[in-house]
Amino acid sequence: MPITICVGMMPVVLLLLLQAAGIVNAFVALPVTARLPPVSRMKALQGNTRIAPAHIQGSTNHGQGLSWAAATAVAMTAITVVRRARLCACTDSQARPVASSKCRVALMAGDKLPEGRKLRVAVVGGGPGGACAADELAKAGIETYLIERKLDNCKPCGGAIPLCMLDEFDLPLDIVDRQVRKMTMISPTNKEVQIGQTLKDNEFIGMVRREVLDSFLRNRAADNGAKMINGLFLGMEIPKDKSEPYLLTYNDFSGQDGNSRKGDKKTLEVDVVIGADGANSRVAKDISAGDYEYAIAFQERMKIDDAKMEYYKDRAEMYVGEDVSPDFYAWVFPKSNHVAVGTGTVIDKKGIQRYQQGIRDRAAPRIQGGEIIRVEAHPIPEHPRPWRVNDRTALIGDAAGYVTKCSGEGIYFAAKSGRMCAQTIVKRSENGTRMIQSYDLMEYIREWDAKYGPTYFVLDALQKLFYTSDAARESFVELCEEEYVQQVTFDSYLYKTVQGNDPVGDVKLLGKTISSLVKNNSKAPDAMRTLA
Numbered sequence: 244m245p246i247t248i249c250v251g252m253m254p255v256v257l258l259l260l261l262q263a264a265g266i267v268n269a270f271v272a273l274p275v276t277a278r279l280p281p282v283s284r285m286k287a288l289q290g291n292t293r294i295a296p297a298h299i300q301g302s303t304n305h306g307q308g309l310s311w312a313a314a315t316a317v318a319m320t321a322i323t324v325v326r327r328a329r330l331c332a333c334t335d336s337q338a339r340p341v342a343s344s345k346c347r348v349a350l351m352a353g354d355k356l357p358e359g360r361k362l363r364v365a366v367v368g369g370g371p372g373g374a375c376a377a378d379e380l381a382k383a384g385i386e387t388y389l390i391e392r393k394l395d396n397c398k399p400c401g402g403a404i405p406l407c408m409l410d411e412f413d414l415p416l417d418i419v420d421r422q423v424r425k426m427t428m429i430s431p432t433n434k435e436v437q438i439g440q441t442l443k444d445n446e447f448i449g450m451v452r453r454e455v456l457d458s459f460l461r462n463r464a465a466d467n468g469a470k471m472i473n474g475l476f477l478g479m480e481i482p483k484d485k486s487e488p489y490l491l492t493y494n495d496f497s498g499q500d501g502n503s504r505k506g507d508k509k510t511l512e513v514d515v516v517i518g519a520d521g522a523n524s525r526v527a528k529d530i531s532a533g534d535y536e537y538a539i540a541f542q543e544r545m546k547i548d549d550a551k552m553e554y555y556k557d558r559a560e561m562y563v564g565e566d567v568s569p570d571f572y573a574w575v576f577p578k579s580n581h582v583a584v585g586t587g588t589v590i591d592k593k594g595i596q597r598y599q600q601g602i603r604d605r606a607a608p609r610i611q612g613g614e615i616i617r618v619e620a621h622p623i624p625e626h627p628r629p630w631r632v633n634d635r636t637a638l639i640g641d642a643a644g645y646v647t648k649c650s651g652e653g654i655y656f657a658a659k660s661g662r663m664c665a666q667t668i669v670k671r672s673e674n675g676t677r678m679i680q681s682y683d684l685m686e687y688i689r690e691w692d693a694k695y696g697p698t699y700f701v702l703d704a705l706q707k708l709f710y711t712s713d714a715a716r717e718s719f720v721e722l723c724e725e726e727y728v729q730q731v732t733f734d735s736y737l738y739k740t741v742q743g744n745d746p747v748g749d750v751k752l753l754g755k756t757i758s759s760l761v762k763n764n765s766k767a768p769d770a771m772r773t774l775a
C-alpha cells in the first residue's frame with residue numbers, strides 16, 4: 244500500500260493541479276518524444292514511423308481542465324510545440340519506412356508461417372507481467388513458453404492492487420488477503436489525516452500476497468495452454484536475419500527443489516521473446532535496452548500482537564518526512580496475519596537502513612514488540628528503459644520500467660503491459676499464423692505511451708512538488724483532508740481513470756495548495772505530535 248496508496252495519495256493533489264493546468268494534455272507527447280530512437284534504430288523499425296502524430300494527439304484519461312498558471316501553461320505549450328516540431332521532423336524524414344510499399348507487401352507475404360506451424364513466443368519471467376502475457380498468447384493459440392526460475396517466488400512487494408484489477412483480470416476475491424478501506428497519511432510532524440471517507444461500501448484497495456497472486460496467474464496461463472518451464476534463463480542468441488529464430492539457453496529445474504538445485508542446461512528456439520523478468524532483467528541486457536534510474540525499497544514483515552493487528556485489519560499507513568525517506572514515502576501495510584513496514588529512496592540508497600530505522604521509530608507506538616519474520620529489499624524502476632523493443636523482443640512490466648513514480652505502483656501496470664503486448668502479437672501475427680517484426684511490436688509501445696504516458700508524467704511531477712521538503716510534505720498531508728482530493732485520488736487509483744472532474748473544485752484546490760505551501764514554508768514547523 245505504501246506503494247499503492249501513495250499512488251493514490253501523492254498523485255492526488257498534484258494530479259488535480261496539473262489537470263487543472265491542462266498540463267497533462269500538453270505533455271501527452273512528452274514521454275514518447277523524449278524517447279524517440281535515433282535514426283539508425285528508426286530505420287530498423289521499418290513501418291513504425293507514424294507513431295509521432297499518434298503520440299502527439301494521444302488521449303488521456305486524466306482529464307483536462309482549466310488553465311492555472313498562465314505562465315506555466317505558456318511554457319508548457321512552448322515546450323510541446325518544440326517537441327512536436329522535432330518529432331514531426333523525425334517522423335517525416337528519418338522514421339519513414341525504408342522499404343517501399345511494394346517491398347513491404349512482399350515481405351509480409353513472405354512472413355506467412357507454413358501451414359500447421361504457429362508463432363513461437365517465449366515469455367521470460369512469471370510475475371504478473373509475464374503470466375498475463377503468456378495467458379493472453381496461449382488463449383489465442385500461439386505456441387507459448389513461460390520460463391520462471393522460482394515457482395514459489397515471493398517477490399518483495401507491498402501487494403496493494405487497485406479494485407479494477409480484480410474485474411479486468413478476472414481475479415477471484417479470495418485472492419485478496421485484506422480489503423483496505425482506511426488510509427492514514429502521516430505528515431513529518433505526525434499530523435494524521437484519514438482518507439478513504441469517500442469510498443463506497445463495495446470499494447477497497449486489495450492487499451495480496453505475491454506468492455498467491457503470481458501462482459494463480461501462472462497456473463491460469465498453463466491451464467490455457469502455456470508451456471511452463473521451471474528454469475533460470477541464462478541468455479539468448481540474437482538472430483542475424485529476419486528468418487532466423489532466437490536461441491534461448493536456460494537451466495531447467497524441473498523435478499528439482501531447494502537452493503542446491505543445479506538444473507540441466509537446455510536450449511529453446513522461438514520466434515519472439517517477451518522480457519518479463521523484472522527490474523534486473525537479463526533479457527533487457529541481452530538486447531542492450533539501456534539502464535534506468537531505480538529506487539531501492541526495503542521492507543520488514545512483522546508479526547504484531549492481536550490488539551495492534553486489529554488496528555491494521557483494514558488500514559494502511561503512509562508516512563512522509565525527511566527522517567523516513569528523502570524522496571519517497573514509508574509505509575505500514577496490512578498482510579494476511581502480519582504487517583509490512585518499509586521505505587524506499589532513489590537519491591540516498593546507502594542511507595536506506597537509516598530510513599528504515601526512521602519508519603520503525605515513527606510507527607513505534609503501533610508496531611512495538613513486533614517480531615520480524617522476513618526482511619526483503621528490491622529495486623523499483625523509476626522510469627522506462629531507453630529501448631523497450633528491439634528486433635523481435637519486447638520488454639514489459641518492471642523489465643520495461645513501468646512502475647509509477649511517487650507511488651511505486653507496478654503490479655497492475657505489469658499485468659496490463661503484459662496483456663497489451665500479447666494482444667498486439669496476437670493481432671499482428673493473425674493469431675500466430677504470421678511472423679512478426681519489430682515494427683509490429685512497436686504498436687504496443689505506441690499504445691502504452693499514449694494511454695499511460697500522462698500518468699507517469701503527473702506522478703513524477705507530484706513527487707518533485709511534494710517530496711522535496713518537510714514543509715511541502717506537511718502541505719501535501721493537509722490537502723489530503725479535502726474531500727475532493729480524496730474522491731479524485733481514489734477514483735484515479737482504484738479505476739485508473741478520473742471520473743467527474745470538477746473545474747470549480749480544481750480551482751479551489753489550487754488556491755488551497757498555494758496558500759498551504761506558502762504558510763508551511765514561511766513558519767516554523769509544528770511541534771512533533773505523538774501517535775496514539
Ligand SMILES: Cc1cc2nc3c(=O)[nH]c(=O)nc-3n(C[C@H](O)[C@H](O)[C@H](O)COP(=O)(O)OP(=O)(O)OC[C@H]3O[C@@H](n4cnc5c(N)ncnc54)[C@H](O)[C@@H]3O)c2cc1C
Nearest residue numbers: 368370371372392400401402403476521640641653654657
Ligand atoms: C518493496 C516493494 C514494495 C512494492 N509494493 C507494491 C505495491 O504495494 N503495489 C504495487 O502495485 N507494486 C508494488 N511494488 C512494485 C511491484 O512489485 C512490481 O512493479 C511488480 O512486481 C512488477 O511485476 P513484473 O511481472 O514486471 O516483475 P516481477 O514481479 O519482478 O517478476 C519477475 C519474475 O521473473 C522471474 N525471473 C527473473 N529473472 C529470471 C531469469 N533469469 N529466469 C527465469 N525467471 C526469472 C522472477 O523470479 C519473477 O518471478 C513494490 C516493489 C517493491 C520492491
